[in-house]
Amino acid sequence: MTIALIEDDEAILRSLSMLLESRGIPVKPYVSAESFLAESAAPPPQCVVSDIRMPAMSGMELQQELKKRGSAVPVILITGHGDIAMAVQAIKQGAFDFIEKPFDDERLIDSISQAIESGDRQRVELTERALLKARLAELSPRQVEVMRLVAKGFSNKEIAHKLNLSSRTVENYRAWMMEKMAAKNLADLVRKAIALGFE
The missing domain is CATH 1.10.10.10 (Winged helix-like DNA-binding domain superfamily/Winged helix DNA-binding domain)
Structure with a gap:
């Protein structure tokens, strides 16, 4: 199980990947939301960390697309100062968290840990609900x-x-x-x- 890290700036992508891997968090880096979506990873990542502003598909559009596809993977958005309103909107639409740049490493690590826990809980609940529905039938x-x-x-x-x-x-x-x-x-x-x- 890995974290999908999506960032169009390759230098930031490299340094974030190194930070997470130094904490024992396996990372799959992507330079765009499209490249992430094109690769139907099985099993899916435990969490998606994405920049909100990217040249083609934004982090927010990615999150909406994942929701449309019925994915329960938690999404954490990394955002610049000018994107706060957009990030708040994303939370309202189901994103797990947004983190402002420049961010504290610990804040990102904590958020990822919480997102993974939340995602695991959600998967268990979905499995239990499916089982209950089968019994009800x-x-x-x-x-x-x-x-x-x-x-x-x-x-x-x-x-x-x-x-x-x-x-x-x-x-x-x-x-x-x-x-x-x-x-x-x-x-x-x-x-x-x-x-x-x-x-």
Whole structure:
């Protein structure tokens, strides 16, 4: 796993690469956003560090393009004084951080570490959500309905009344649904329901 470093000034690109590699951070340097996008790296980088102002595609346009492609890779933008408004705009659109030039080495290293942690967390969450959706797809419409009501805090008796079922039937649905969703207990089920976007 590496950091993609994008900077059109080759001297800056070299010195930044050396700085990061001296801290044990593997770097893949690129002189333009286009050259980075043209190379479909597998596995993708853990983090993208890009200059905001580049001759063709800007760091901000790169970040928008990655978002469009559904990439969850965190983007850190390096920005000059005149680009602050642009950088704030980029944050609003999902960039992880922006760092003003001339920057402190430690500030960049810290930001990269936080971005990698955040990216890892996001990947885990996306994997978990995909797994939950697959489990949800195995439930019958009635089981989904029971799950929704259980997650809202209704008792078996209340659910039975709402759905015009016997309490025993609701208990059976609930047991099946808990098993299929691999919910350890009610609190775990509620967390899973929230992760799935249940109201």
